[in-house]
Structures are given as structure tokens and as C-alpha cells.
Amino acid sequence: MQIFLQGAGLIERLYIREVMIYADYNATAPLRPEARAAMLAAYELGPVNPSSVHKAGRAARAVVEKARAEVGAAIGSRAEDIVFTSGGTESLALAIQGAVAGLDGAATLIVSAIEHEAASKAAAHAGVPVETAYILPTGQVDLDDLRVRLAAWDRGLKGTPILVLMLANNETGILQPVAEAAALIREAGGLTVCDAVQGLGKVAVNVALLGVDYLALSAHKVGGPQGTGALWHRAGAPLKAVLYGGGQERGLRSGTENVAGIAGFGAAMSQAVLDLSRYVSLGTHRDAMEARLKAEGGVIVIGEGSPRLAGVSNFARAGFRAETQVMALDLAGVCISAGSACSSGKVKRSLVLMAMGADDALAESAIRTSFGWNSRPEDFRHVADAWLEAARRTVLKESV
Template sequence: MAITYLDHNATTPVRPEAMQAVLAAMQEGGNPSSVHAAGRTARKRLEQARREVAALIGGDPAGLVFTSGGTEANALALLGSGRPRILYSAIEHDSVRAVHPQAEPVPVTSDGVLDLGALDALLASDSRPAIISLMLANNETGILQPVTEAREIARRHGALIHCDAIQAAGKLPLDVTALGVDLMSLSGHKIGGPPGVGALYIRPGLDLAAIQRGGGQERRLRGGTENLPGIAGFGAAARVAADIDRVQALAVWRDALEAGVLAATPQAVIVGQDMPRLPNTSCIALPGMKAENIVMALDLAGVAVSAGSACSSGKVTASHVLAAMGLPPGIAGGAIRVSFGWTSMAADVDAFLAAWSQTARRLRPMAVAS
């Protein structure tokens, strides 16, 4: 049975251009830190990828440090900043929420956006140097966050601002300089690159401390031989992902899917439907249902979606994002995420809606019985 893959926010298939770049780097070999010809060739490939990834966000390649992924990039930004106080929006990814035991959450509104008044009050309540972490787009709901407004508040209080742009990259036009953030995290496998590679952009003039020490690689901020094949694939994916026109057009399919869901199941809730969102992402809840059961039933019908974040060791857990928005457990517990990507087709909408209607009919008696 063919799989209808609608979980691109978890990971999107590797692009052919990225595969070719990975293979070429592996065939050439060489260590970028070596001074002989093979090392110089490897260094050239590494720096080309740095330029390609930096171009995706309109940044200076000199400010880009490669990491093992988005999680490490977030940790390097927040822990490496040396700020004794770390604040984060209550809807951040677990890699931010768990970065330090004393990190402080900032509430969000019922619309799923950062409560700017609460941020201002929290920063005013403590004079210690702080850093605030705010994602550009939420990975579960797709709702866009007020990063520019948060940046202005941070500046008034002398705080740094870190932006997790991992879900936004390749889906929204990005200009890190215009956005004005101090740090920005990226991840390869979210844009069609290989897994196991990410990057942190550091604004000029900002000093960080390494959290992984060793050799002098990556401006002495990330010790260890660089994952050159992964980085080359990341660069190639970034080059292709910079053309976001097709991704922007996915909003038409997203809206058609949501309209079909509401027609088939009027009791369904589309989280953030009236908010600015990523064009590819839909968070749909069936009140009284269990998200785990919905995901499994859709999987049996050949449709791959997820519930919450994909970084929970294969477990379906209650969404802290929806809880932070104040959604009742009876709604939040039945929420799934549908996300389109570069391999999606119009037929995927029809396949999902057919599976959705079948799933809703099958699970309704179970919900009543429970």
C-alpha cells in the first residue's frame, strides 16, 4: 500500500540534490582541517555549504556554525551565551524547554502567540542578564510568533534574543539581519537535507562559549571533525529550499484539507485557523478522541501524520503547546498535526480526507464507550 506522507514537519524526505552532494563529499573524502590537497578540497566544499545555508537566511557566512542538529544549535545558543537567566515561550520545542533546569517559561495567549506583556514584566522583575528564546513558527500549530516585537522588548532590558527558525526555514522568506535577532537555529532534515546536521547563526560581535570542546573547528565553538557529507547535503538542500514559491502555494491544499475535515466532522477544531500560520501546517483536533488512536488509525489507512512533536522517542504524549494555549484536555488530547512538504501532491488531500472520514466513523463508538 502506498503511503500518503503528511508529516513533513517531523522530517521531510531528502532532496535528490542533497543526496548527490552527500555522495560526492563521501567519494572525495578528506578532512577540512588538513592542509594537503584533499583537505583543501574538503574545506572548499565545507565553506561552499556554509555560504549556501547562510544565504537561506540572508546572513553572513562568517556567522554560521555547523552543529549536529537543531537541538545542539539551541543548546549552544542558550548555554553558550553565558547569560545567567534563560527565558523561553511556553510553546518552545523540548530542546529549548529542557536546556537548563532553571530556565523560565513565558506564557502565551489563547491564540498561541507569546504574551508580550508577560515577557516585559518578567524581564523587568529581575536585573540579571537574560536571553529569551522564541521560535519563529510553532512546529505543532504552525502559528507565527511576534519575534520582532519580542526583540524590541529584549533590547529595552538589555537581553539577547534567540530565534529557533527550524520550522520556518524553507517555508517563509527569512532575513536574519532584518529580523534583528542575536542568534538563529536551523536544521538540515527539515528542509530536505540529511538528518544529523544543523547550524547556529551568530550575529557579528556576539561572543559565545563552546559547549563541546576539543579542536579548533567551527571558530572554536564546536570541537570535533565536521560532518562534511551531512553539511554538504545541508548546503545543497538550502540552495533548493530558498525557492519558497511552491511551499507558499501549499496553503491552498492545507485550506482545502481543513474545509473537508470540517465538512465531514463539524465537531472538529482547527487550532489557529484564523492566525498567521505556516502554509503547510494544520493542527486538527477531534474532541473526545485520543490522538494516539487517530494517528494509528490513519497509519493503518496508509496516511502518515503525527501528534505533537516528533522528538519524544516514538511516544504520543500530551501536547504542552496546546496546554499552554489553554485548550481543554478533551480537545488537546485529540489533536494531530498534518504537514505538507516538497513531495506533496494534490491527491494527498483526497487520500487524507478519505482516511479521515473512515477513521472518524471507526473511532466514534470507541469514544462514546470510553
């Protein structure tokens, strides 16, 4: 079925089987028309390499540097502190493993219990001890526990503490107190790696205000192309390459730059900043959807009392398994996810909810809906309609 979505004057064509409502922006956002235009313009340059010194190569380099400035401006940083990568996963690996390498292995990683696997697995393979930063039932990191831990930190034994903490959780949308946590780490002489992949373009992101040392970014979460990302790093923060080759990106990330992808990333970032207030306005429709689902479907909204991304809702109805919900809504023409969509298509119990103290029944029945730049108010109503109809055929009729 060919679906047409109107976006900023350009018709976006999605060839997805039987899809009517897309509510899975946290998995990937539709390509913004501004990003598409920038990519097409880059392709018009022809087969050029931005490392070549001839005229065509210099033109490609200009495209890359323009995008570098756009990404930097969007997060309040200098352009020269941006390193382009293939996506958020590589950015996190470079930050975590590159920081450890920059410290010659004299470090201990403190990874929050709700981090994306791109961060937790990069940490597990960094070759240094890994500790867990615990999560409160609110879904936010336990700052008191972190404070106590750092007060007793034995630098001679453990080396430099490196905190790995996301800005916004990919499953629940709950925002983390990154600035407060980074301040504690800084006072202890440590470093902070922040996964801002889900927060980018949805909340204001300023690296100076966050006080972090590394910030991982991804293009396709904000309406840019898949396969492009970036790492911001504070000037002077220890960082060594983990991928070797021709020495591109100031020797920190070798490999020929994806010129068109980078151009699309820069354009998407610029537009996302302009659209920030519109994204925030989605919270009104999200709240109305949740109120209806609670009243008519008896759902529990995860993180309802915590600060959350405006377009994200994670909810559960015990006894209504997540995979059943995903399939039922798919048949109704609605795209959603259960947990993270970056786990090879698997539907499994949410480790994020388990870290928040949820019981098995709740963790096995939680689903995520996420909306974004091209979502319409009626999309929230259609999602609620589809979920309630699916629930009536299963759990709700059993509770009457």
C-alpha cells in the same frame, strides 16, 4: 512496500512499510535530489578531513565553506557567522548554554511555554534561573506580559534577560512575533535565541529583520540529511563553546565536520529558498482539507485564525484520542504525528495546546499533518479521506 516519489527529475525511494501518503514533514522531510547529489559528490572526494592541510583536505574544506556560504545566504547572513553542528538540538544547546557561559552565568532565561524540548531542556540545564513566557489562546507569545516583565527587570538581581522563542511551532505551525519580541528584549539590554528549525525554508528568514542574536537551524526539516544543523550568531554576541576538542568551527564546535551532510545541507537550503513560493501555495490545499474536515468530521482546527505555516494543520475531534487516530491512519497508509515526533516515539497529551488554554479532551485528541516540498495536491484529499473513514468507524457513528 516500496513507494516511489517523483522529485525534481530524480526518483526518491522510500522503504517504509505500507506507506502511501507522507504527511509528516515537520518530523523530517524526504531528502531533496539536490541534497543527494551534493552529498554523493562529497563522498566522491574519498576519506578526507577538512582540517587536513594537504590537497584532499583542502578540497573537503572547500565543500564545507561553499555550504556555509549557501546557508548564510539563505538567511541573509555572512558565511563566517554560521557554525555547523549535528542538528537543531545541538544548535539550541550551543546557543542557550553558550550564551549563558559567555555572560559568566549572569543571566536569566525566559523560555516560551511552547518551545520544543530541545530548547526547554537545554535551558533547564544551563545553570541559571528560568522563567516562562506565557502564550495567548491564539498560540502566540504574550507580548504585553513580556513588556511589563521587562519594564520591571532587576538587572542586578537577574542579570541579562535571554529570550528563547521559536519562529514557528512544530505542532501547530503557528508563527511567532519574533521580531517584535526581540525588539523588546533588545531595548531591555537582553538577547534572543530563536529556534528557526521549523520555519526554515517555509517562510522567508532574514536574521537582520528578525533582530535576534542566535538562530538555530536543522538540515533534515528542509530536505537535507539528518544529523546536520547550524547555529547562526550575531557578531559580538556572547558565545562560548559547550563541546571541547580539536577547536573546529572557530573553536565553537569541536569535532570533525560532517562534510557530506554539510554539503547536502547547503544544497537543500539553496533549493528551499527557490521553492518558497511553492511551499506557500500549499496553504490553499491545506485550507480546503480543513474546511472539509470541519464540515464532515466536526473537527476543531488549532490556530486557524493565527498566522501559520502553509503546509501544517493541527486539528482535533474531542473523544477521538490522538494515538487512535495515528494508528488508524497508519493502517490506511498515511503518516502523521500527534504532537512532536521528537519524543522517542511517544504519543502524549500536547503541552503546546495546554499552554494555549485547551482543555484535556482537546489536547488529548489533537493530531498534526504536515506537508512539504514533494507533497502533491491529492495528498491533502487522501489524508482527509483516511481520517473521515477512521472517524466514521469510531466517534462519528456515535454522534449520529
